[in-house]
Amino acid sequence: MPTLDPRLALALGSPQHGDSVARRTGRSLRKLTSSAAREVAEESRLAALLQQPVTTGRVIAVTSIRGGVGKTTTASLLARTLNHYRHDPVLALEADSALGTLPVRLGAESVRWSCGDLAQILTPSMQLTDVTGYLMPLTDGGWLLPASQGRLSAPLDIPTYRTVTLALRRYFAVTVVDCETLPGEVARTAMDTAHARVVVAPLTAEGVNGTRIVLDWLGQLPHAALTSTVVALNTTSNDPTLELKAAMAHLRETGVSVVHLPYDRHLSGGGPIRTGLLGESTRRAATELAAEAMTRAVRVR
Numbered sequence: 001m002p003t004l005d006p007r008l009a010l011a012l013g014s015p016q017h018g019d020s021v022a023r024r025t026g027r028s029l030r031k032l033t034s035s036a037a038r039e040v041a042e043e044s045r046l047a048a049l050l051q052q053p054v055t056t057g058r059v060i061a062v063t064s065i066r067g068g069v070g071k072t073t074t075a076s077l078l079a080r081t082l083n084h085y086r087h088d089p090v091l092a093l094e095a096d097s098a099l100g101t102l103p104v105r106l107g108a109e110s111v112r113w114s115c116g117d118l119a120q121i122l123t124p125s126m127q128l129t130d131v132t133g134y135l136m137p138l139t140d141g142g143w144l145l146p147a148s149q150g151r152l153s154a155p156l157d158i159p160t161y162r163t164v165t166l167a168l169r170r171y172f173a174v175t176v177v178d179c180e181t182l183p184g185e186v187a188r189t190a191m192d193t194a195h196a197r198v199v200v201a202p203l204t205a206e207g208v209n210g211t212r213i214v215l216d217w218l219g220q221l222p223h224a225a226l227t228s229t230v231v232a233l234n235t236t237s238n239d240p241t242l243e244l245k246a247a248m249a250h251l252r253e254t255g256v257s258v259v260h261l262p263y264d265r266h267l268s269g270g271g272p273i274r275t276g277l278l279g280e281s282t283r284r285a286a287t288e289l290a291a292e293a294m295t296r297a298v299r300v301r
Contacts, residue, residue, distance in 0.1 A: 049291035050085035057169030058297040061194035063179040063187045065210040069202040070234040072096075074261065074289070075178035076105040076273050077282075078198065081290040083142035084275075088173035089128070091135070094147040095161055095190055096180045103146050107272035108136045111146045115156055118145065119163045128171045140275060143172070156180075158189050165193075174294070182214060192221060196297035197229040198289070201251065203240045208233075208247045215254040228296040229256050232289055235263040259289040 062075040079092035094102040095115065103111050113134040121134075136144040145164070147156050168175060177194065179187040191197050197218070201211035211231060219226040231251050233244075240263075248258045264282040267273065275283070 046287050046291045047085055049295050050082060050287070051087070052294060052298045054173050054298060057172050057175060058195045058294070058300075059165055059169065059175045059177060059190075059193070060196045060198060060293050060297055061177045061179050061187075061190040062198045062200065063182055063191060064200040064202075065182055065207070065214055067181055068236075069200055069207060070232075070236055070261065070267075071181070071200045072101050072105055072178050073267055073273070074198065074200045074232045074234065075102060075176055077261075077286040078290050078293065079106065079142060079176040080140055080273065080275055081286050082174050082176065082294065083138075083140065085287075085290075086173060089171060090142045091168060091172040091175045092138070092142060092144045093165070093168070093175050093177045094145065095156055095177050095186055096147050100147050100178060102178045103136070103144060104271065105273050106138055106144055107140075107274075108138065108144055108146075111136060111148075114146055114148050115164050116148075116160050119160045122163065122167045131168070131171050156186055158186055161186050161189060162193075165190075174297070191218070191225070194297075195228065195300040196293045197225065198232055198293055199229060200232045200234055201247075203233055203235045203237075203242050203244065203247055205242055208242065208250055212251060212254065215251065215256060219254060226255060228300055230289065230292045230296065231256050231258045232261050233258055234261045236268070238263050257292050259285055259292060261285050261289070 060078065062071060062078065064071040075092065079090060083090040092102060092106060093115070094100045096102070118134050122131075132143060134145075136146070138144055145168075165175065165177070177190050179190045181187060182191075199211055199214055201207045215226065215229065215231070218229055233247060233251065235244075244260060248260065251258050262279065262281045262285060264279045266277045266279070267282065278286070
């Protein structure tokens with residue numbers, strides 16, 4: 001079944017580059033005078049973190065306190081980044097009981113099987129090649145398992161989520177889970193059982209305040225969930241009203257790492273994400289966020 005109505009795909013037009021022409025020109029000029037060695041060293045450091053070996057499949061859960069703040073976009077960026085750097089299989093799994101948009105953001109043209117479908121046929125004897133036959137291969141690499149077939153259906157439940165994630169950890173080094181928003185039951189289960197957690201917060205007073213409440217809840221979980229949590233502070237507007245430094249300081253008081261995802265014209269379009277059209281600062285922030293999440297996922301035994 002198509003993930004996006006062909007008429008809407010035409011209405012999207014040509015996707016914009018994340019950076020304006022003026023910004024790209026200015027950055028090219030600054031690069032001529034900056035230290036190339038410093039940039040290479042930082043890229044190598046992040047690559048090493050992203051390529052850390054794992055003994056069992058790691059699960060990174062992504063959620064937020066409400067919709068429309070960039071949760072699915074962030075999950076898509078994480079999956080794309082991890083797949084780019086790692087040499088073992090990476091899975092993007094949609095665990096949103098609503099009509100999620102992960103297949104659209106990841107550029108999947110159609111979907112066939114869902115989490116509920118796969119949960120009914122998984123057996124311990126299945127090989128990776130058997131499992132991938134029920135998944136969507138992504139053009140940039142990696143695999144996708146949607147929560148639904150693009151229509152209203154029974155919501156994803158906790159037993160189905162547990163069955164699928166536990167089984168697929170045998171085949172995929174990293175699974176990025178695009179959860180429903182909190183306080184949904186599946187989201188709470190995913191956050192409680194994941195190896196690492198990414199909470200997406202919009203750069204607004206309401207968003208930062210609500211995210212702080214979520215972090216306080218994570219701090220009360222019995223297995224030190226807060227130490228394996230990263231906040232993605234997302235700027236969804238070109239003219240934010242909340243001061244970035246104050247927002248980051250407020251969230252960091254809980255002890256979590258905070259990575260700022262800047263406003264990006266390409267991402268704001270809402271269509272398939274094309275990595276080559278992302279702004280440079282967005283790509284750098286996505287790499288840093290993925291490295292932070294991967295480091296915390298590996299720490300968990």
